[in-house]
Amino acid sequence: MIDEIPVGIALLDKDRRIMLMNRVLEALTGFSRKEAEGVPCYHIVRNRTCLKSCPAMGMGPGSESESFESDIINRDRLRIPVQVYLAPLKDAADHWIGFLETIEDLRPLRDLDAKISHAYGFAHLVGRSPQMEKIFQILPIIAQNDSSVLITGETGTGKDRVAEAIHQASNRSKGPFVKVNCGALPETLLESELFGHQKGAFTGAVENKPGRFRLAHHGTLYLTEIGDLPLPLQVKLLTFLDDRVVYPLGSTKGFQADVRVIAATHRNLEQMVRNGRFREDLLFRLNVVRLHIPALRDRDGDIRLLLDHFLNRLNSRFGKKISGFSKKALEILKAYAYPGNVRELQNIIEYAVNICQEREILPQHLPAYLTEPSMDTPETASDGGALVSPAVSGVDTSKLRSEGRTWADVERRMIMDVLVKTGGRRNKAAEILGWGRSTLWRKMKQYGITSG
């Protein structure tokens, strides 16, 4: 019967000699049952741990069982990682007669880990869906030419990661990678930030400022939220893309900047052009190479891969030993629409890993908005606004409670959930969310949340 069990099993006598071993262990070690019979286990299994300090040496009838990871060298001269379980063996009359040893080959698991961490990705991007594979194939090609790139995709899909990956894989990788968020600063400040200014150009300009274009010389300038770039600055950017010269504010002397421009947006630029909010000629110049990052719900099979990927990463970051997800939790996570895409998925897993004290993540460890019916009114995508399209067909829509909501709704709900769980303690809430206290405070203010 022990031959049918899919792990290696050996029964040892009190002197650690092999009395019986199953077929799996025969295959693993390369020794037949007949050859191994009566031979001390350490000669047949050749386990590293057993040779250094055999756990069976101090084990008696009342001892607890032991489990440890180690490696063996088999008869084919292969070193194999194994998980060993060792327990005292008793007969029907409860007399100690020896040991039971099980040996599991860890190679399939290690191969899986290696595949997850290396095969399904490019730089820090992870995915194995056909949609992402196409992107991984095209990224090195894009990196090698010097054309402007326009990256589009919903919030949280990894546009910043893609931009950085292109820079790192390009010939400019030794140069700087400078990121500017076009939506974060008022127009006047943004102009000075991008193009620099001359001392005395305006009140408060007490010294020369180089500007991000100049700082990115021989490198890459990454303009994120390009859709939020004010129209006057769009003209200035267009001029730069034409003649590659930067004119700081208040200066007549230009600087020839050797910069590759990568722009990104979650907005629909074509629609913005039709509405007169984005210059068509700038779109044409940026649109030399266009890369669209698919939404997570459109990436076949990637949700499961990313759940495991983030769980492994967060397990080691927080020193936890969570083995996986319960069936029910997995169902909820796989059915959710992820309007905030990979970033939202990562936040959900980070939350769950922090809350979870069990061996596996259960539905109660997930943020409440995943498991409770939503009270929010769904928002529809407006022209040029954040696009959150409905979930993929074929998924039970009754389960997609967050369908049609924006990332802001989801984020607000996450903050509320964490504050409720921490009894309003902002320090703890910020820690669980993986933010600084000031970020939490800013977002609470933004969403009009007060904790009492």
Next chain:
Amino acid sequence: MAHKVLIPLYGDEVAPRFDLAAEVLIAVGDGSSQKHDESIMVLSQPSSEKLCQLILSEGVDTVICNGIEEEHYQYLNWKRIRVFDSVIGPWKSVLERFYQGDLKPGEILKEDMGS
């Protein structure tokens, strides 16, 4: 002509693993009779690479061991050193069998181990 045999040791037995052996036996004979000199050498630390270096620097002709990784097995073969691997038993009996010309790779000397 002197013939050197090296056996990694684990107490009185051939060490189960080449890479974890902390001491080795070196036997020097004339290659034609059972007469030989034995000496035991303690290694500073167990290591396959260091053991391979020792085997080469000592001019060893034959290695008798139990578990050894393919990489080191092939390396020693490439250096024209004969390797009898997966040999299990007390080193004295193993050496005796070797000088009798009876030893084969994969030999398990159960009777001599008292089983």
